[in-house]
Amino acid sequence: MPRKLTAEQEAMKVEKFELGDFNLECGAQTQDWFLLYRCIGDPKSPAILKPTCFGGTIRGSDVPVGVEHAITPEKYYIIFVGMFGGGESSSPSNTNVPFNGGNFPPISLADQVNAQKKLCEFLGIKKLFAVAGFSMGACQAFQWGVQYPDYMDFIIAVCGSARCSPHNYVFLEGPKNALLADAKFKGGHYSADALPQLGTKGFARAYSGWGFSATWHRELKFLDLGYKDIDDYLAQVWDGGLGTTAGTDYTSSDANDLLCLTRTWQTANVANIAPYDGDFEAAMKAIKARALVMPCTTDQYFEVEAGEIEVSLMNPGIGTFKPIVSIWGHQAGAGSNPTDTKFFNNAAAELFAEAEKKA
Template structure:
């Protein structure tokens, strides 16, 4: 029987913005033996604990037979504490802004509940990648490796502007009512607008030109738009979506003490071996950002290992066999190098 999704109460938890909570929780799924080297995989934007955006399983490098793998839902994402499932005073549109640092602080409480003193790796796709970077900056001695795919250590101005399009398509629906909509009267036109405004960014123009959506089982472009986008992020709770957008747009690993916005100093603080895996055709987490971030790290800490693919942002999400194998092989090589050094 597959491990079930479980709930971890955070107890007394204070956000970076000062808000204090006592009844928030993280939902997670744990695979493997808790005595094995621990790997943490946070969810991505619009993803779930059961998403396969990072390859995990017996046939992959991240196998539960060798690693203890914790799959954890982001605050604000609809599984862990979020606008859609939180009681007053933080319900719905009153849900406070969640920073990357808040995500990581909450996840550390979960990780430590297993008696884990150091994570073998943190890996994630997109916003999961942002959290991987945040872990390495916020708790540098707690993480052995980070493997971010299709992400970066901060949200660029261009990335921020891209998100303004889908966000404002949602806000333009009169039924959004400043977030006070009801379950029986959701802003469905705004949700569809969000999904359709986002859809052109997820894959590369070449991917669309070559009709690669058919490789995912869709019969034509409209079938793909409806089933992949409208029924994907377009089916999420609107306030949850906006909470995640806020976390994304404010994402910057240096927005914590002692860095206070000094991005270079924050990147210099990373001790974990960092395998940086952007996609060469990602339109918003551009590969050049990952290359720059490696240059900011101390010598020998980071490795720029781009995914050369036409699958755009989705190249880092196990969306096709070639890119998935590249992830598996790259991570296996990284781990083997570290294991050899530890044995030497």
């Protein structure tokens, strides 16, 4: 998934982990798939895994990470890992026959987590301190908690959910079908010299109204970001590929990559693995890691009520429901503004202090 990288991002050291023989939940068998990842901090420090969000990159971060934040490389070994389908790790846009382009198989959250577990083992990590993620990264954090309940002490799920709600599914149908309507898409078998660019632009525009809340728009917060009016904001951020505060770049993204991620998102449900086989309540009760669940009160993707329900289904003492009260909608969890970032840092620091008291 092409991105406009800064000189600083270009200079970052990025690693490639070859997965070797790797079986997907759908039954497909792969031999040459890989994960791209980046690490900061001391490998001897407690390890925090930070999966990417939809359209995110390992060269940036959505969840606040850095020396000025609670998740700091001064105390933790932080591993940024790219999702399958995100254009960095194995994706339709960079995979060889027989899984190239439109032939790319469906990817589940369980596939993402199984691959990441292999990476952690390769890095010699016997147990993670935490899995922290925003949006689809939060979905992966929930999946980690269910799939490998003894492998981490904490999960932090920011503006994400343990399953895709019916409303969330319907929202995604809009951008998806805007892309599919481009005649150049050809069922995913388009050529490099005839890309479905109207489709990817349509995807971005269909997506544009959902990232921030109605109140954010009514209060003209896009003016505070330096845009002269709403049309300038739409043209530069969504048409121009600047994306959101999470670093997403839809208009220059590969169409098949976008559809791969959308399909993973729409089918997300932590209970879609054995032994739960769809029993969501049983899957949530399987979580043993302390869970910090932080939806935003105005998020249009992952409703705040879903996070409250998810925590209520966990065993007593496991989950903490701490909503971000903000008009910044979904982007409240992605370092979009100082107030919400401070709220995240305080909540994460409070959570991690529990481990320090026990040490």
